[in-house]
Each structure stands twice: as C-alpha cells, then as structure tokens.
Amino acid sequence: MSLTPVRRTLVPVAASALLLGLLAPGGATAEPSYDLYEITGVSTAEEIAASGVAIDHVGEDSVLVTGSVHDMAELDDLGYAAEPYAIPETLANPDPGYTTYPELLEIVDELVAANPDIAAKEVYGRSHEGQDLVAVKISDNVSVDEDQPEVLFTHSQHAREHLTVEMAIHLMRLFTDGYGEDERVTGLVDSREIWILPNVNPDGSEYDMAGDTWRDWRKNRQPDEGSSSIGTDLNRNWAYNWGCCNGSSGDPSSITYRGDSAESAPEVRAVADFVRSRVVDGEQQITSAIDFHTYSELILWPYGYTYDEVTDGMNREEYDTHRALGEYMAEANGYTPQQSSDLYVTDGSINDWLWADQSIVNYTYEMYPKSAGDGGFYPPSSVIERETARNEEAVLRLLDYADCPYRIIGEEEAYCS
Numbered sequence: 001m002s003l004t005p006v007r008r009t010l011v012p013v014a015a016s017a018l019l020l021g022l023l024a025p026g027g028a029t030a031e032p033s034y035d036l037y038e039i040t041g042v043s044t045a046e047e048i049a050a051s052g053v054a055i056d057h058v059g060e061d062s063v064l065v066t067g068s069v070h071d072m073a074e075l076d077d078l079g080y081a082a083e084p085y086a087i088p089e090t091l092a093n094p095d096p097g098y099t100t101y102p103e104l105l106e107i108v109d110e111l112v113a114a115n116p117d118i119a120a121k122e123v124y125g126r127s128h129e130g131q132d133l134v135a136v137k138i139s140d141n142v143s144v145d146e147d148q149p150e151v152l153f154t155h156s157q158h159a160r161e162h163l164t165v166e167m168a169i170h171l172m173r174l175f176t177d178g179y180g181e182d183e184r185v186t187g188l189v190d191s192r193e194i195w196i197l198p199n200v201n202p203d204g205s206e207y208d209m210a211g212d213t214w215r216d217w218r219k220n221r222q223p224d225e226g227s228s229s230i231g232t233d234l235n236r237n238w239a240y241n242w243g244c245c246n247g248s249s250g251d252p253s254s255i256t257y258r259g260d261s262a263e264s265a266p267e268v269r270a271v272a273d274f275v276r277s278r279v280v281d282g283e284q285q286i287t288s289a290i291d292f293h294t295y296s297e298l299i300l301w302p303y304g305y306t307y308d309e310v311t312d313g314m315n316r317e318e319y320d321t322h323r324a325l326g327e328y329m330a331e332a333n334g335y336t337p338q339q340s341s342d343l344y345v346t347d348g349s350i351n352d353w354l355w356a357d358q359s360i361v362n363y364t365y366e367m368y369p370k371s372a373g374d375g376g377f378y379p380p381s382s383v384i385e386r387e388t389a390r391n392e393e394a395v396l397r398l399l400d401y402a403d404c405p406y407r408i409i410g411e412e413e414a415y416c417s
C-alpha cells in the first residue's frame with residue numbers, strides 16, 4: 001500500500017515543539033523546533049539550501065525541507081512559501097523494530113564472538129557524550145594488518161537516518177554468514193579488509209529515539225559555544241573546503257550548522273583520525289568507501305561543493321571512474337546515480353574530504369524511500385529486510401573493484417601499477 005502524505009494546517013510553534021518532543025532536556029532553554037515543510041513551484045534548491053535549512057528531498061516541482069519557523073520566515077523573505085508537511089500519523093512514533101545503540105553494541109559483540117577468525121571490533125573514539133565509537137573489521141586473518149585493499153562503510157552521520165544502521169547490520173551479517181557458504185562473499189572477505197562503522201553518531205540516534213515521537217534530529221548532541229543551541233551537522237564538519245560555498249550554515253541554531261571549525265565535532269575527528277590511521281608506509285589502504293544516508297534512493301559522488309566535474313584534485317579519469325562505478329552500482333539497486341552537487345551544493349561533507357584529502361573513491365548512498373509519502377526518514381521497520389538486501393549486489397560491486405577502482409574505465413595501468 002502506498003501512503004498518501006497528509007497536509008496539515010499550521011500549528012503554533014510551541015504546540016509543534018511539544019508534539020515533536022523538541023524542548024531541551026531539563027527544560028531550561030527551548031531548542032529551536034525543527035519541522036518538515038514543503039515548498040512548491042521550485043526547480044532549483046540552491047538558494048534554499050544556502051538559507052541553512054536541510055533539504056530532505058528534491059522532487060519534480062517541489063522540495064521538502066526541515067527547518068525552524070525562523071528559517072521559514074527567512075525563506076518567505078526570499079519569496080518561497082513553505083507549507084507544513086506531515087508524515088503519516090502511523091509513522092510518527094519510534095518503531096521498536098529499529099536497532100538502538102545498546103542493541104547495536106550487543107549485536108556487534110555477538111557477531112565478533114561467533115566469528116573470531118574473520119571479525120574484530122575496534123573502539124576508534126568516543127562520542128561527545130562519551131559513548132564508544134566502534135568499527136568492525138571483517139577479513140581473513142582479521143587480527144593481522146595484511147596488505148589487502150581496504151573498503152570503508154560509514155553509517156548514520158545523521159541521527160534520524162536509522163535505516164542506515166540496519167544497513168550496517170545487514171552487511172556485517174552478509175559477510176560473516178556468507179563466509180564459507182557463498183563463493184563470491186568468501187573471495188571478497190579473503191582478499192579485502194572491510195571496515196564497517198555502523199553508527200558514527202550514537203548520541204544523535206539515541207536522542208532521536210528517546211521521545212514519545214521521533215524527534216526529527218539530524219545533528220550530533222554537542223553544545224555550541226555562546227549559544228543555547230545543540231548540535232553540529234557532522235556532514236558539514238569535514239576538513240576540506242569547510243564552509244566554503246554556501247553549502248552549510250554558520251548559525252548554531254541551523255540544522256546544517258557546520259560547527260566551530262573543521263573537525264570540531266568529536267565524532268568527525270574520530271572517524272577522520274581512523275581514516276588517517278589507515279595510511280601505511282605513506283599509502284592510504286582504503287581505496288573505496290560508501291557513506292550511508294536516507295532518503296531519496298540516490299548514489300552520489302564528489303564533489304558536493306562545486307558543480308564542476310573536473311576541477312582542483314579531480315581530473316577527467318578520476319571523475320569518470322566515480323561516475324562509471326556509481327552507475328554500475330546503481331544498475332544493481334535501482335537508485336539514481338549523479339554527482340552530489342546535482343542534488344544541491346554541500347561543503348564540508350565526508351565525500352569531498354575522503355576524495356580530496358585521502359584519494360578514496362567514494363559515494364553517498366541515499367537509501368529508501370524515494371519520497372516522503374513512503375515514510376521519509378521514518379519508514380516502518382517492516383521494510384528493513386527488503387531495503388537493506390536491495391543493496392547487497394551494489395555493495396559487492398564496489399568490493400569487486402576495490403583492488404583498483406580505475407579498472408572500471410580501463411585505467412588500471414596508469415593508476416594502480
């Protein structure tokens with residue numbers, strides 16, 4: 001059954017803040033309340049993105065955004081009329097079919113205990129609230145750092161994108177259950193070193209799940225100096241062209257706040273340090289990566305900060321490699337492949353940093369659903385199995401090419417010898 005989105009009339013700010021459980025814990029200061037709005041009759045999301053709201057979805061002739069009432073007033077000044085947009089009632093409450101962070105840690109421990117030869121857990125840092133940030137390595141001789149191509153999967157930079165944590169669990173089980181059972185999986189586990197960071201923003205995830213209704217939370221839970229606002233958008237906090245290009249906000253109350261400085265979010269610093277730690281003898285071992293988000297069913301590649309294909313640090317072959325591999329993966333899962341700036345410009349994203357700073361061929365997957373009518377950030381947990389299994393083949397294609405992504409355009413001689 002396809003769910004039809006329900007429009008609702010404007011509700012007073014205080015009421016909607018209560019409804020969404022967005023009042024600050026302790027009740028001292030109210031955080032700005034973020035809500036979902038639809039702006040119709042627009043074909044470009046540029047000016048809208050630059051205003052500091054988060055673009056949730058770009059449709060044929062409308063965009064869905066999350067922002068505060070204050071943001072909407074600003075958009076109104078720019079000539080955009082934003083209408084409140086409601087997700088179906090039935091999807092408003094936290095769904096116990098989604099994995100909490102404590103449950104995830106338990107799953108990881110069990111999986112590692114059951115597969116000690118091919119799976120290992122590493123605590124690579126701590127979140128703002130002091131929770132363990134964990135990575136799972138999957139490879140043969142897992143305790144040895146072998147000279148094998150490494151592949152990185154990161155999940156849940158954005159708190160409310162819970163389906164991405166389920167994707168991580170699905171991948172961990174695919175590689176461990178499939179080992180010794182499925183020839184292709186076994187070959188890939190034997191010949192690559194796979195790193196899964198199943199939730200890089202646990203504080204945000206926990207906060208999003210902790211109310212009577214989902215809280216529509218995106219950022220981490222770090223207070224901002226000189227402001228009562230909470231949270232940095234992790235995917236605007238990476239250290240390449242940070243804040244360069246109107247693709248993030250400098251306002252701590254914004255849902256796309258880029259933070260005080262690049263890597264000011266402890267979660268970003270920890271993942272970046274982890275990635276830098278994979279440089280061995282001057283060579284980055286990680287060749288390719290996927291950062292999982294929801295929603296819109298897209299496969300995106302860098303850069304996000306510019307519309308240009310070929311530019312500083314991205315030559316024609318490198319761009320064509322990203323595109324060819326992105327399109328090849330998209331054939332497998334039915335997502336739409338495109339350069340990330342084709343959606344809207346972002347600066348300080350993980351994609352741009354992984355490529356520009358670490359030369360890792362990398363993608364953002366925007367998972368299910370395609371549109372808000374099927375649940376937006378909160379599809380029912382009944383879709384988890386189908387929508388995570390859907391990406392198996394696409395992910396295996398990336399692993400196939402991890403020895404030399406440039407092979408996909410026939411440039412292995414030039415790039416990988």
Ligand code: GEM
Nearest residue numbers: 235293294304340341343344346
């Ligand atoms: C995106 S993911 C980043 C992709 N880059 C561009 N330029 N679109 C984000 O971070 O805003 C969407 C999401 O949050 O899922």
Ligand code: CA
Nearest residue numbers: 139140141146
């Ligand atoms: Ca190995």
Ligand code: ZN
Nearest residue numbers: 158161293294
């Ligand atoms: Zn996201």
